[in-house]
Amino acid sequence: MFTDRSGLIVWISDLKAATKQLDRYGSVHFISKKLHYAAMYVHAAKLEDTIKQLQKLPFVKKVERSYRNELPTEYNSNMPDKTQFYPM
Known part of the structure; x- marks a missing residue:
């Protein structure tokens, strides 16, 4: 249903x-x-084809690709929980 998209600046x-x-x-x-x-x-x-076409336009100075899709968005904590050391 959803197509894969990439961002461009x-x-x-x-x-x-x-x-x-x-x-x-x-x-x-x-x-x-x-x-x-x-x-x-x-x-x-x-x-890639779209970037090449955009660079040929007379009003375009530069085209940059967004790497947001390639960055990890799920994080895990390898640090121990320090809350147990402090009394309440």
Whole structure:
């Protein structure tokens, strides 16, 4: 039901062109007018092709990939519990 998505940060020089054309390549999540970047999601299967297409656009300065999907989100504690040493 859900498709695998990957995040991209697209650094842009023209905000007006970006708002009109970036929707073709994926879903645009946020566009920063102050810092001139767009955060967007694309299909993970088409990630490399989409990055190459985005870099060819005249208003795109740089495209960065988000590594959030590759970071571990489940943490375990190897430290012993110190609460037993302190009396209540």
